[in-house]
Amino acid sequence: MGTTQLESVSEPKYWHLRTVLSQALDSEFSVGEVLPNERELAARFGVARATLRQALEQLELEGRLQRRRGVGTTVAPPRVGVAVETERPLWPGAPGDAWQPADCAQGAAPAPVAATLGVAETEPVHILRRSLTAHGQIVAADLLYVPAASVPELTAIDAPAGPARARSVLRELQRLTLDGQDRAVELGTVRAEDAKDLDRLPGAPMLMVTTRFFAEGRTAAVSVATYRADTCRLTFGASGDVRIVHETERRVS
Amino acid sequence: MGTTQLESVSEPKYWHLRTVLSQALDSEFSVGEVLPNERELAARFGVARATLRQALEQLELEGRLQRRRGVGTTVAPPRVGVAVETERPLWPGAPGDAWQPADCAQGAAPAPVAATLGVAETEPVHILRRSLTAHGQIVAADLLYVPAASVPELTAIDAPAGPARARSVLRELQRLTLDGQDRAVELGTVRAEDAKDLDRLPGAPMLMVTTRFFAEGRTAAVSVATYRADTCRLTFGASGDVRIVHETERRVS
DNA sequence: TAGTGGTCTAGACCACACC
């Protein structure tokens, strides 16, 4: 990575800088390598630190860089492919499900979830927290909302609130016949309570996956999962090893 | 929206500001309404403009706001649900496909795409550009890579490069039996050439969907589609009207 | 304690939309 000065062009400096850095990453750095610190990089390119940071933010958004306060900026490994949907619909907690149940409490679901479930906004539902780990890092957090009607044989006595209850709820869910499911994926930001677990700062971009599970002619459960957008690639279907296309593709004759 | 001063708390100012603004949007603004300009808002909350902008950026990322240079900041409508996957796999261009072919040229595919297609990096493939419109706005752009082997009956004479060729390639594709497909979704940024069409600035966040189409025992085509992350919610399966959960969910007893 | 990235400020000027 040279001591290149930026020539003046019509595109924003931070964008040009992003391109230059991106190419440097391709050709001169390997995964895990640490970059010079921000003050030094800014000086090298002759821009203000804020401008340099804008370029780094871009590259982080694209999953090319990883920055940690107090540590430094490193070249990120390729994104992890996370199987969100396999061929057949499955209940959460079915055999082979990699999500780890953390705990379970009862409470009111957020309005949109309550509406989907067809329960009153005030009616308590089971709220199950789970997390997904890949390569020793938590990469996703999930809230699973299950109305009492979906697990009729579960009584409060069965298990105290906490991990044990979580497992009971999941076990009871398997007794229902899953008629189908659908999903929606959108961009979101990390929930304040998850920021710590996911090792992210407030506002970090997340891929939010909302899944509805259908049984007995109604929506039997709703899951809202948030995946670290910087490190995850969500896969749907047979796949697993789709290669990513994250550079700007060259144009064509 | 009051003239509230921010009290000092341990969370970053911009984050607290985001929360305050978010609540104001819920209670005091309706879709399409324009907010006071940034300089005024900053003054009102007693912060620097840059700090206010950080909060607005968050809300834009969450799809709550829409900002346009020279115009102002408005309250965004709920995200548009875009069906990415229906029940059965379909070729691009199949009846009912809402994508508009724009043109088609021949060129080399980016390395990862070439690898997936099983062609040499230098071997030209058909590269088809398409766009997707919703509510009069282009919300997604797509590049479809089709190796010559997948459309053997298409000759250069059939159609000149351009929209006509695009339609020919799609027509030829339908002749193959589609054995299956898989997808990957990840966060990306807008390609420089698409920025204009999509009415976005460089670096705007996009949901990138890579689809592989399988036929005759190999990967017969690869599509790389980028959807505006601010305005789109991607749906998979039966759905269509899943309600979004974009506020920070309240925690539970 | 030293060094990193994260937050914040108070300015300036630019690009663009609309009148």
Add this chain to the structure above:
DNA sequence: GTGTGGTCTAGACCACTAG
């Protein structure tokens, strides 16, 4: 032109990690 959001600067201080 006027007003908007977008870019950029040159500083300061804070929060965190690691030696």
